[in-house]
Amino acid sequence: MKALTALVVLLAAVLAARAAIQKETIEYRHADTVLEGFLAHDDSVKGPRPAVLIVHQWKGLTDYEKRRAEMLAQLGYIAFAVDIYGKGIRPADPAEAGAEAGKYKRDRELLRARAIAGLETLRKHKNCDPIRIAAIGYCFGGTTVIELARSGAAVAGVVSFHGGLDSPKPEDGRNIKCKVLALHGADDPFVPGKDLAAFEAEMRNAQVDWRLVKYGGAVHSFKNWNAKGGMNGAEYNERAEKRSWEDMKQFLAEIFK
Amino acid sequence: MKALTALVVLLAAVLAARAAIQKETIEYRHADTVLEGFLAHDDSVKGPRPAVLIVHQWKGLTDYEKRRAEMLAQLGYIAFAVDIYGKGIRPADPAEAGAEAGKYKRDRELLRARAIAGLETLRKHKNCDPIRIAAIGYCFGGTTVIELARSGAAVAGVVSFHGGLDSPKPEDGRNIKCKVLALHGADDPFVPGKDLAAFEAEMRNAQVDWRLVKYGGAVHSFKNWNAKGGMNGAEYNERAEKRSWEDMKQFLAEIFK
Numbered sequence: 001m002k003a004l005t006a007l008v009v010l011l012a013a014v015l016a017a018r019a020a021i022q023k024e025t026i027e028y029r030h031a032d033t034v035l036e037g038f039l040a041h042d043d044s045v046k047g048p049r050p051a052v053l054i055v056h057q058w059k060g061l062t063d064y065e066k067r068r069a070e071m072l073a074q075l076g077y078i079a080f081a082v083d084i085y086g087k088g089i090r091p092a093d094p095a096e097a098g099a100e101a102g103k104y105k106r107d108r109e110l111l112r113a114r115a116i117a118g119l120e121t122l123r124k125h126k127n128c129d130p131i132r133i134a135a136i137g138y139c140f141g142g143t144t145v146i147e148l149a150r151s152g153a154a155v156a157g158v159v160s161f162h163g164g165l166d167s168p169k170p171e172d173g174r175n176i177k178c179k180v181l182a183l184h185g186a187d188d189p190f191v192p193g194k195d196l197a198a199f200e201a202e203m204r205n206a207q208v209d210w211r212l213v214k215y216g217g218a219v220h221s222f223k224n225w226n227a228k229g230g231m232n233g234a235e236y237n238e239r240a241e242k243r244s245w246e247d248m249k250q251f252l253a254e255i256f257k
Numbered sequence: 258m259k260a261l262t263a264l265v266v267l268l269a270a271v272l273a274a275r276a277a278i279q280k281e282t283i284e285y286r287h288a289d290t291v292l293e294g295f296l297a298h299d300d301s302v303k304g305p306r307p308a309v310l311i312v313h314q315w316k317g318l319t320d321y322e323k324r325r326a327e328m329l330a331q332l333g334y335i336a337f338a339v340d341i342y343g344k345g346i347r348p349a350d351p352a353e354a355g356a357e358a359g360k361y362k363r364d365r366e367l368l369r370a371r372a373i374a375g376l377e378t379l380r381k382h383k384n385c386d387p388i389r390i391a392a393i394g395y396c397f398g399g400t401t402v403i404e405l406a407r408s409g410a411a412v413a414g415v416v417s418f419h420g421g422l423d424s425p426k427p428e429d430g431r432n433i434k435c436k437v438l439a440l441h442g443a444d445d446p447f448v449p450g451k452d453l454a455a456f457e458a459e460m461r462n463a464q465v466d467w468r469l470v471k472y473g474g475a476v477h478s479f480k481n482w483n484a485k486g487g488m489n490g491a492e493y494n495e496r497a498e499k500r501s502w503e504d505m506k507q508f509l510a511e512i513f514k
Contacts, residue, residue, distance in 0.1 A: 186467075
């Protein structure tokens with residue numbers, strides 16, 4: 001019991017020493033487009049460490065994704081919340097957001113290129129271990145990170161949180177070199193059963209190392225604490241939020257070990 | 258860094274102090290049938306603790322389930338590997354095993370009663386916390402623990418590892434009071450897609466707190482280290498074994514907290 005108490009005290013000391021989260025806005029480019037991302041890492045840790053790229057929802061890079069970057073930095077990662085749309089392009093309402101996201105969903109090559117611009121910006125950071133990078137994304141961002149994997153990008157793994165799973169080119173599954181984790185609300189009305197089935201078939205046919213988790217009772221946007229009483233079929237779900245965060249942590253621990 | 262080293266040394270000491278696993282064979286009854294289970298717990302820990310009931314595969318209680326009981330005891334639980342078939346009934350080959358398992362799959366009331374006999378034996382043990390009990394099972398045992406949940410049994414949660422998910426009485430999903438975790442090989446040929454869909458519908462309609470994980474590339478018996486080069490469609494998968502064990506640990510930590 002004494003040993004356990006000492007353990008807890010030490011653990012607290014170790015955690016407290018790790019709390020210096022450094023945040024910065026980073027401007028970078030894809031071709032002629034200026035993009036503006038957000039980087040967070042723990043300044044008290046020195047040297048390269050595993051990294052997590054974060055891709056935003058359909059409203060572009062918001063405080064939500066920045067908060068996730070901080071949370072990942074607190075876990076010891078360097079986290080970069082990227083910008084797919086371009087500096088200042090932050091749709092204010094669902095109609096605008098749908099139109100903006102639609103541009104990229106229709107042009108998957110452009111979507112991949114924007115994600116890769118963020119990935120390579122992160123990879124060059126002095127605190128980033130260039131061979132231990134994961135990409136995670138929410139809704140539109142979930143679609144994006146799976147598309148990034150389909151591009152054959154050199155990442156260790158991707159995690160989609162309530163992302164759209166459809167692909168206009170399922171044969172691109174064969175380009176995937178990384179592990180794939182899809183975290184899905186079992187009652188999500190925005191991801192049709194046929195898309196789920198096609199996604200599974202794509203992963204299976206390409207012999208990808210993949211996993212799918214279905215959270216009972218969860219709909220679209222289950223991770224988004226701002227989605228409350230809003231759109232039909234999109235709702236924050238604390239239970240699924242906590243569980244999927246644990247599932248992501250387990251996945252990152254596995255791919256970075 | 259010094260603090261971290263001290264932390265690791267202390268942790269090792271704490272773990273070493275917890276290694277006294279006590280094992281015993283326990284005879285118990287259901288009506289006139291004598292059953293013989295296997296119990297494991299850490300003798301160096303005193304007093305009631307969370308408990309895990311383990312239900313065997315189609316060959317009855319074997320060394321495999323006993324080893325799982327020891328592994329769970331090492332995690333700090335009291336674990337009881339039950340006997341559904343009866344003392345000495347341990348089918349030697351797949352034909353016999355199929356015939357024996359079939360008796361219970363056709364008579365779900367009997368299957369539930371046998372599982373409950375084991376559950377109540379465990380609950381009475383002086384080291385068992387009677388309100389923190391989970392049930393886990395492999396293949397036939399997976400089917401059994403979901404059936405146990407459908408009986409309305411007072412358990413905190415059930416975990417099925419590559420279990421059959423079909424139900425002759427889907428309306429019994431409404432009896433479920435516990436959390437349900439189904440861990441499934443995405444390429445398991447013994448669990449038809451229609452059973453998976455019916456299981457999901459049953460959970461959804463009954464508003465159960467449920468989760469399903471599909472492990473890509475895994476078939477039936479992915480947890481069973483004895484299933485090697487044997488039956489078509491049943492094969493040990495180290496990757497899925499490790500991941501599903503982590504998923505179970507996370508589930509137990511959640512339901513017992």
